[in-house]
Amino acid sequence: MRRIRGLRTLAAAAAAMAVLAGCSGVDTTTGSASATSGAPSDGVEIVGDASTDVNKIAIAAIADLQSYWAEEYPQIYSGDYTPVGGGFYAVVPSSGDLPPCASSPDDVSGNAFYCADADNVAWDSEGLFPELQSKFGDDVIPLVLAHEWGHAVQARSNFDGMTVTREIQADCFAGAFAQRMHSGNTSFDLSDADLDLALAGFLSLRDTPGSSSEDPSAHGSGFDRVTSFQTGFGGGAESCTSYADGTPAVLELPFTTQEDADRAGNAPLQQIYDGVPKDLEDYWAALWPELHDGEPWTPLENGVIGFDPDDAPTCGGSSTTDYSLFYCVPDDYVGFDAAGAMPQFYDQGGDFAVASLIATQYGLAAEAREGDTGDEKSQSLKADCFAGGWTASVLLQNRPTSGYSLSPGDLDEALSALLLFRGSGDVDRQGSGFERVDAFRSGVIDGAQAC
Numbered sequence: 001m002r003r004i005r006g007l008r009t010l011a012a013a014a015a016a017m018a019v020l021a022g023c024s025g026v027d028t029t030t031g032s033a034s035a036t037s038g039a040p041s042d043g044v045e046i047v048g049d050a051s052t053d054v055n056k057i058a059i060a061a062i063a064d065l066q067s068y069w070a071e072e073y074p075q076i077y078s079g080d081y082t083p084v085g086g087g088f089y090a091v092v093p094s095s096g097d098l099p100p101c102a103s104s105p106d107d108v109s110g111n112a113f114y115c116a117d118a119d120n121v122a123w124d125s126e127g128l129f130p131e132l133q134s135k136f137g138d139d140v141i142p143l144v145l146a147h148e149w150g151h152a153v154q155a156r157s158n159f160d161g162m163t164v165t166r167e168i169q170a171d172c173f174a175g176a177f178a179q180r181m182h183s184g185n186t187s188f189d190l191s192d193a194d195l196d197l198a199l200a201g202f203l204s205l206r207d208t209p210g211s212s213s214e215d216p217s218a219h220g221s222g223f224d225r226v227t228s229f230q231t232g233f234g235g236g237a238e239s240c241t242s243y244a245d246g247t248p249a250v251l252e253l254p255f256t257t258q259e260d261a262d263r264a265g266n267a268p269l270q271q272i273y274d275g276v277p278k279d280l281e282d283y284w285a286a287l288w289p290e291l292h293d294g295e296p297w298t299p300l301e302n303g304v305i306g307f308d309p310d311d312a313p314t315c316g317g318s319s320t321t322d323y324s325l326f327y328c329v330p331d332d333y334v335g336f337d338a339a340g341a342m343p344q345f346y347d348q349g350g351d352f353a354v355a356s357l358i359a360t361q362y363g364l365a366a367e368a369r370e371g372d373t374g375d376e377k378s379q380s381l382k383a384d385c386f387a388g389g390w391t392a393s394v395l396l397q398n399r400p401t402s403g404y405s406l407s408p409g410d411l412d413e414a415l416s417a418l419l420l421f422r423g424s425g426d427v428d429r430q431g432s433g434f435e436r437v438d439a440f441r442s443g444v445i446d447g448a449q450a451c
């Protein structure tokens with residue numbers, strides 16, 4: 001068994017993603033699809049400059065999306081797919097030329113949308129798409145358009161629901177198309193790294209923490225949006241058809257105190273250092289007997305140790321200087337860099353980013369007690385799942401001995417930590433961000449028994 005398992009020293013921590021696209025500013029989901037025909041999928045024409053790099057990508061994506069939905073729509077709904085026929089508008093907002101459904105350049109600037117009244121799709125080809133391409137590569141553009149096609153499918157299927165339900169279902173449809181891209185059956189080749197960027201993008205599109213899911217402009221929390229994207233990716237377009245108001249549940253939490261709102265839901269870092277290990281011990285003391293026929297949980301022998309890398313502890317006689325966060329198997333303790341890495345995680349990801357990362361190491365401790373002999377990646381993903389199980393316990397407040405509760409945005413902070421905070425070689429050892437988020441969500445939704 002490996003002596004040290006955890007997060008190596010960061011090569012770099014990724015910054016939060018910029019907003020990919022939105023559906024605000026115009027009425028994009030009312031009305032019906034009025035056009036009955038459009039350009040063939042192999043001959044897409046746009047209104048705008050078809051020679052720019054981003055618009056070439058958009059044209060290829062539109063062809064793929066029309067073809068994809070011509071195949072998928074009859075399998076999940078009654079009748080054939082009617083191609084989007086009201087036009088495709090590559091808009092230069094500074095020119096003043098506007099597409100149908102837009103009343104001012106602000107409706108299009110920094111935006112992409114589907115308008116059901118005109119059955120058209122429009123995007124900012126001057127600012128949004130070039131910026132996305134420069135930051136995240138070509139594949140982000142078809143994913144933005146795939147979300148908008150989700151709204152076109154809703155118009156054709158007469159889907160009715162709250163704004164937030166429509167948005168997360170469109171995220172699900174985008175995930176289904178992403179799976180087609182990932183399989184190599186489109187004009188694009190979506191890599192695992194591109195998938196991680198896509199999930200980080202959906203996190204960035206989240207509602208402001210503390211928002212109400214009943215708000216007419218609500219799009220869902222980052223957890224909601226990522227969950228829907230991964231639902232579509234794993235289950236295909238058919239898995240998105242069961243969406244209805246309340247199904248799946250939208251996890252947008254309100255602030256319960258003004259103090260928590262003033263702190264944006266973040267407790268002081270030292271409180272996380274002091275309190276989270278105690279709550280994790282309480283969680284495992286309650287859970288372990290359920291998983292192991294009444295056997296009591298054995299607390300970590302040497303607890304949790306925060307250290308300065310210049311004076312790092314040893315693990316079984318080996319140096320831990322190259323690790324930011326780890327579980328030491330022979331000495332039975334969790335260690336973390338309290339001078340650099342954890343404060344950085346806290347500043348960039350929030351308090352629950354730190355809490356969830358510590359929780360993953362307790363998951364590794366549980367696996368050591370189980371005698372888990374799996375490979376390092378499978379052990380890491382199982383630990384991520386266990387961290388999700390602990391998070392669900394905090395969310396449900398099902399332990400009377402726990403004083404913890406989740407603040408708005410905490411679930412999103414956990415996902416961002418799993419996606420963004422990693423060092424050299426961590427993807428091979430721990431799994432991609434997409435895989436880690438999926439494992440964590442499994443624990444949140446289905447509990448530790450599913451791990």
